[in-house]
Amino acid sequence: MKAAPVSNDIILRTGASIMVPVILLWGLYVLIHGAIGPGGGFQAGVILAAGFILYTTAFGLKEAKKILSVKLLMVIASTGLFIYAGVGMLAIIFGGNFLEYGVIPIGRTPAEASKYGIEMVELGIGLTVMSIMLSIFYDIALKEKGE
Amino acid sequence: MVLELIFTKYNYIIYITLMTIGFYGMIGKRNLIKKLIGMSIFQYSIFLFYVSAADVSGGTAPILLKEPAVYVNPLPHVLILTAIVVAVSTLAVGLSLAIRIYREFGTLDEDKILELSK
Amino acid sequence: MITDHLPILLIVIGFFGAFFTPIIGMIRKELCSPWATFITMLQFLISLLLLYNVITAGNISYWLGGWQPPWGIEYAVDILNAFVLVIVAGVCFSVSIYSRKSLGLEVPGKEMPLYTLYILLSTGMLGIVVTGDIFNLYVFLEIASLAAYALIALGDRQSRMASFNYMIMGTISASFILMGIGYLYVMTGSLNMADLSRLIPALYGSPVLLVAIAMLVVGLSIKTALFPLHTWLPDAYTHAPSAISALLAGTFTKVGIYALIRVMFTVISPSYVIETVPVMSMLTWLAAIGILAGSVLAIAQYDIKRMLAYSSVSQIGYIILGVGLANNIAMTGGILHILSHSLMKVGLFMVAGAIIYRTGIKNIYQLKGMGKKMPYTMGAFVVGALSMIGIPPTIGFASKFYLAWGALEAGNWVFVVVILLSSLLTAVYFWRIFENVYFGVHETEEIKKDEAPLSMLLPIIAFAVLILLAGLFASLPIEVIKIWVTGVLP
Numbered sequence: 220m221k222a223a224p225v226s227n228d229i230i231l232r233t234g235a236s237i238m239v240p241v242i243l244l245w246g247l248y249v250l251i252h253g254a255i256g257p258g259g260g261f262q263a264g265v266i267l268a269a270g271f272i273l274y275t276t277a278f279g280l281k282e283a284k285k286i287l288s289v290k291l292l293m294v295i296a297s298t299g300l301f302i303y304a305g306v307g308m309l310a311i312i313f314g315g316n317f318l319e320y321g322v323i324p325i326g327r328t329p330a331e332a333s334k335y336g337i338e339m340v341e342l343g344i345g346l347t348v349m350s351i352m353l354s355i356f357y358d359i360a361l362k363e364k365g366e
Numbered sequence: 367m368v369l370e371l372i373f374t375k376y377n378y379i380i381y382i383t384l385m386t387i388g389f390y391g392m393i394g395k396r397n398l399i400k401k402l403i404g405m406s407i408f409q410y411s412i413f414l415f416y417v418s419a420a421d422v423s424g425g426t427a428p429i430l431l432k433e434p435a436v437y438v439n440p441l442p443h444v445l446i447l448t449a450i451v452v453a454v455s456t457l458a459v460g461l462s463l464a465i466r467i468y469r470e471f472g473t474l475d476e477d478k479i480l481e482l483s484k
Numbered sequence: 485m486i487t488d489h490l491p492i493l494l495i496v497i498g499f500f501g502a503f504f505t506p507i508i509g510m511i512r513k514e515l516c517s518p519w520a521t522f523i524t525m526l527q528f529l530i531s532l533l534l535l536y537n538v539i540t541a542g543n544i545s546y547w548l549g550g551w552q553p554p555w556g557i558e559y560a561v562d563i564l565n566a567f568v569l570v571i572v573a574g575v576c577f578s579v580s581i582y583s584r585k586s587l588g589l590e591v592p593g594k595e596m597p598l599y600t601l602y603i604l605l606s607t608g609m610l611g612i613v614v615t616g617d618i619f620n621l622y623v624f625l626e627i628a629s630l631a632a633y634a635l636i637a638l639g640d641r642q643s644r645m646a647s648f649n650y651m652i653m654g655t656i657s658a659s660f661i662l663m664g665i666g667y668l669y670v671m672t673g674s675l676n677m678a679d680l681s682r683l684i685p686a687l688y689g690s691p692v693l694l695v696a697i698a699m700l701v702v703g704l705s706i707k708t709a710l711f712p713l714h715t716w717l718p719d720a721y722t723h724a725p726s727a728i729s730a731l732l733a734g735t736f737t738k739v740g741i742y743a744l745i746r747v748m749f750t751v752i753s754p755s756y757v758i759e760t761v762p763v764m765s766m767l768t769w770l771a772a773i774g775i776l777a778g779s780v781l782a783i784a785q786y787d788i789k790r791m792l793a794y795s796s797v798s799q800i801g802y803i804i805l806g807v808g809l810a811n812n813i814a815m816t817g818g819i820l821h822i823l824s825h826s827l828m829k830v831g832l833f834m835v836a837g838a839i840i841y842r843t844g845i846k847n848i849y850q851l852k853g854m855g856k857k858m859p860y861t862m863g864a865f866v867v868g869a870l871s872m873i874g875i876p877p878t879i880g881f882a883s884k885f886y887l888a889w890g891a892l893e894a895g896n897w898v899f900v901v902v903i904l905l906s907s908l909l910t911a912v913y914f915w916r917i918f919e920n921v922y923f924g925v926h927e928t929e930e931i932k933k934d935e936a937p938l939s940m941l942l943p944i945i946a947f948a949v950l951i952l953l954a955g956l957f958a959s960l961p962i963e964v965i966k967i968w969v970t971g972v973l974p
Contacts, residue, residue, distance in 0.1 A: 261447055290510060293510070296506075297503045297506060297507050301500070301503070301504075307492075307496060310549075311492075315550055316550045317489060317492040318548055321550070355458045358462060359458075359461060359462065359465065392652055392655075398648060408656070408659055409655065419670050445619055449622075452626040455626075456626070459634060463644050463647055463651065466644050467645060470641060476645075479645055483642045
């Protein structure tokens with residue numbers, strides 16, 4: 220089996236170094252925009268993961284793992300879910316039902332609290348989706364080297 | 367009558383056709399990767415059914431606008447978003463299983479694998 | 485009050501536990517298994533509380549996000565839910581104690597992904613049972629199925645192919661369920677089960693409703709491994725790690741049956757599926773064929789896990805038979821058989837796992853002398869097997885008695901014959917094991933007592949005792965089930 224491809228293609232590398240920041244920024248935009256417009260955690264997570272996957276194909280698995288190791292991804296995935304569950308439980312603590320953001324005392328009105336609550340949840344979802352997507356990619360890319 | 371049915375309900379016909387193709391891929395093909403491709407087509411045809419059934423011609427996205435407008439029911443799209451995530455996860459599990467099987471048996475042909483695992 | 489939030493806590497604790505397992509695994513690998521035991525124990529306690537609350541205070545309805553049901557997701561718990569919840573959570577809890585040694589040997593060094601998936605599977609199954617939203621049911625079904633595919637693939641060499649085939653079948657099933665839900669949604673515009681049951685009567689006679697029912701029945705029949713669609717089950721249970729076989733045999737198919745009951749009797753009304761469109765009598769006949777075919781196929785097996793898997797096919801037939809006959813008594817018997825089959829089959833699979841743990845033997849003709857070697861384990865096996873055959877005072881007798889009585893009540897002699905004949909066949913395939921274990925002469929070596937480790941023995945004995953206790957006090961679960969059954973059936 221061949222080693223995971225490390226591209227020496229200058230076009231890919233230059234293109235990636237221009238594209239990756241833009242993709243990541245766009246992913247963040249979709250993430251933050253999720254509460255009031257089209258977008259949200261799932262989509263943002265996939266876009267963020269796509270940015271990192273582009274980085275990986277251009278600069279190789281080793282470089283990518285220096286930034287986001289498998290362990291770190293696991294931690295991020297857990298953190299994301301923790302944020303999601305945490306916001307939900309926060310609503311229970313403040314006397315609402317699970318995920319009833321309106322009762323959390325942030326923002327001036329329940330509607331505004333709702334918006335912040337949704338954004339927090341979307342952030343959690345985004346982090347989890349990104350890390351899970353990337354770890355799926357790592358897994359399949361890793362397998363090519365024979366574990 | 368039949369023609370009218372075809373032209374007005376073409377989304378259902380496309381969905382059924384895709385579904386049948388996917389089903390054949392899953393059941394009829396012996397190669398595991400082809401089975402997975404069939405599985406994906408099968409699942410996506412159902413997504414097409416949901417999304418196209420929810421469509422209102424001339425409708426917009428359900429965002430608050432200044433004046434009232436015809437909008438598309440967003441719920442099926444949200445449901446399908448969830449279902450797409452499920453489909454992707456299933457595909458990931460399937461592919462990693464196929465990789466493990468290939469490393470174990472050196473082939474992806476179902477008949478050969480069954481012969482080897484006797 | 486926190487007790488108001490029990491339905492959601494059941495799920496949130498599970499997901500939190502599952503995603504926290506990798507972090508615990510990073511600190512110390514050995515902690516993963518106690519962590520899983522702890523989480524499933526919490527879920528078990530919550531389920532017990534839920535059952536208690538439902539019996540004393542009536543049905544529970546929990547609105548996620550405070551949204552009113554037809555718009556928001558509702559978690560609705562009635563007696564059937566709570567009953568199945570306790571079974572599922574209890575099995576998950578006890579198998580997690582058992583699994584530490586068993587999986588430690590069969591799947592060494594993979595505690596972290598294993599227990600993450602284990603808790604996910606448990607949570608997914610509990611989610612299927614607790615939810616009152618039909619699309620939520622699909623999502624949880626897929627969560628549980630994905631975890632199950634991955635867990636099965638951790639078994640022996642052939643397990644990956646078994647898991648792959650299961651995945652193909654499972655995806656077909658889930659897709660059919662998704663389509664059925666889609667048709668229901670397109671017609672009614674609702675996904676809430678209680679709301680659907682109000683809207684559907686206006687659609688009687690619509691061919692689209694028939695398509696939806698057909699899709700849902702086929703999809704759920706694959707998940708429950710009803711006879712002609714059972715092909716994934718034997719391979720998956722044979723090649724999966726023993727503890728996982730025990731877990732899946734005790735819970736996953738039962739959850740499928742629960743979903744079938746819920747969709748047929750709550751979402752679509754009993755009178756429609758029994759009288760107008762004879763879905764239920766069709767299922768009953770398939771179940772009757774399945775009971776006999778499963779038993780006959782089990783006799784033909786020599787691998788102990790494969791034999792138990794085929795016997796599962798037959799036992800699932802009993803449950804569907806009872807549910808399909810749909811009179812008060814047969815239905816009670818069917819739902820009681822969910823409990824008794826869970827107890828029996830989990831116990832038997834755990835014994836098979838313990839034998840494999842100590843000796844590595846899978847072939848039942850090599851079990852000679854095992855009665856002296858592992859007396860307590862084999863004693864538990866005998867109790868489980870007697871219950872499978874249906875000998876009093878075990879729980880298997882009580883549920884079979886109710887099933888036979890229900891078949892008589894329905895005036896259907898064929899099913900009574902099927903139940904009796906299948907009991908005989910069950911006796912035949914378990915007798916082969918008894919013969920080898922207790923009366924088979926071991927030629928060569930002196931047999932020393934070599935019992936399974938305590939953490940495996942304890943759940944096995946507990947299940948054997950439970951089978952006897954539940955049999956002696958069978959009126960208790962029967963009373964509980966009857967409350968639900970009389971509320972649903974006319």
